[in-house]
Amino acid sequence: MGHPRVYHAAVAGKRRGSKPNPTTEFFALTRRLTFAAVAFFLVAASGSASHAQSGPFAGMAGNWSGSGTITLDDGSTERIRCRASYAVGAGGNGLNQSLTCASDSYKFNLASNVMARAGALSGTWSESIRNVSGNLEGRGGGGHFQVMASGPGFTASIALTTRGNRQSVVIRSQGAFRVTSISLSRK
Template sequence: MQAKMSRSGRLVSVQPTRGSGRFPIRALLGFAFLAPFAAIVPGNAASATALAGDWSGEGTVTDVQGPTEKVRCRVSYRQESAKVYGVEALCASTSKKMSQTGQLLEVRPGVYTGEFNLTQYDVTGRVRVVIDGDGETQTVTFTSSRGDGEFTLTRR
């Protein structure tokens, strides 16, 4: 068998070779070249679903007209399509309880951006979620015209 590679590194044809029936070294080298790329694909596919599920944790929120407050949150993400996730969050500080919704888009493996809506306080803004390498911790940062904040969440 003989494998031919194009200039871009793609396998373009496979033809049987004549002779002893042994596997030619060129074909083996071609497979060795392609193997690292094949190993990358499952990792990316797995990260696409790493966000879905329930998370909880705490962080801080800074209101533009007030002090910084500690806030605890429970967040649920549900996968709506290959790269889009719906978000529902319940958060509480010593002075407020908040229920928010939103939608995130996976912009690269383990990184999601989108918008949130906090209807009871008429606040909308941008949110960014980054999942740490272990897949069990995430950092959430958000900003709006009324303030900003950051949370660290762990999988529940």
């Protein structure tokens, strides 16, 4: 071992005097960061899923779509198509919802944030096309929810029932529409 520098460099995987390859280092760093990110999201998702199973909104997370009917204020009825997205959090006690529906002459984009505490529901809602918003209050659990939505010049009752991958939503109001009845299924 007459050349200790050459020996140590060979053990470290380098030749004496060689410079590290920036491209190789970049890809190695990228692989490590990707692995760390995937591991983080897997741990976070598994933790969230186990907590979400205990609250009243358990089993609602995901993307839903379907159709139904809307009865307008003039009494006419139209077919309506809808898409919904639900994000469940706070141990299954929090729900962020986005619901978009359209018929031949009517469309609405409803978003809501709801919290559940001991069977009582409260939160906020907004409708982006008409730029209106308000509060939600109601009761629910076990897949059945009854909520009143109120805002300036507007009130509506909302009944929502979820059974597995099927959901029904009925909205009754005294505004531009009287009744909307929707059947959704999870994708």
